[in-house]
Amino acid sequence: MRFKLFVLAMLTTCCAMAFAQEGQMPSEEEMMKKWMEFASPKAEHEMLNKMAGEWDYKMTFWMGPNQPPQEATGTCVDKVINGGRAVSSTMNGQMMGMPYEGFGVSGYDNFNKVYWTTWTDNMTTGMMYMEGTSTDGGKTVVYNTTMDEPVMDVKDKPVRFVSKWISDDEHVLESWDEVGTPHEFKAFEIKYTRKK
Template sequence: MNSIARCAALLALSLTLFVPGPSGAADKDKKAQADAEMQAMMAKAKEAGTPGAGHEVLKNFEGEWTVASKSWMKPGDKPQQSAGTSTFSWVLGGRFLKQDFKGNWGGEDFTGLGYVGYDNVKKEYVSVWMDSMSTGIAQAKGQYDTATKTITDQGSFSCPIKGNVNYRSEWKILDKDKFSFSMYMPDPNGKEFRSMEMLYKRAK
């Protein structure tokens, strides 16, 4: 059952509980009011389920990319560098952007799969990420700053050593052919440091 159908079913149930069967002019008026409320609810649900301005921002990431990555285990470390490729494509009628990533990590093949979208109801970006190095799913939500052209997320993932780890990430649009992804995590003292930086360049 889709979101519109679920909302409509809930409204129909509530209206059924409070609107009696037609037995006179007053009851007919109540039924007409209930029908109008149902139509308004359906229109609102349809609007919430339709891609809008929030999804327009995500169009900047659509396409095929080459990726240069740097990662740090702790502050002051020499960065570990790697390369990869990534494809962003729309799914579910343009509601979510899917990322297929292929690269290497520590000399081993690495693949990742992510989804990002914009929740019209909560007015925030939502994303999930899973990859070949973990059985967990990272989840995040955030906002877009038009001045800096950056989506800033707050998220968490499960770490086999530290348990649940919170992080902050930034998707920064540099121009039509480049964007960067940066991740920040807490060091042993709880101070935030940059743990990853990825530069995406449009493949030619």
């Protein structure tokens, strides 16, 4: 109850400022209805929630164009959080002979109509945030974003991630590097298979 009152108070304040110039303040009931509409999980969230469960993954990655592929394996546990509004992912495995662990959260923003993902792992001290769109109901989500590459002293390098839902037991994540240049190449592909 306190949370609802807090949300209502915040909405009232924000809306009052927004509508003060126009002189048309919506009622508290209208504001709460609008807020709940944007806060409620939709079909996009239902699609994301299919990721819940335990997965084995196999990653194939390339250090550059025309470089030989390398492989890494591990497990991933995805959990539905925030009342069905997001999915957390925890990965553990081996990469280049070292332990690998990563954590991310994915969701869908009803207001801005974008998929979003955060990611951090033990190979960096930074965090990646990306937004993406889908034209097939969330089965394929394309994220165009930037990332830093400290080894090369490069900031905000354009990259693309493509998430593909193959079936209830398989999905794939691709990463493309040097996006928008003649040297664009697939940097990695992770194939997730649901544990039986």
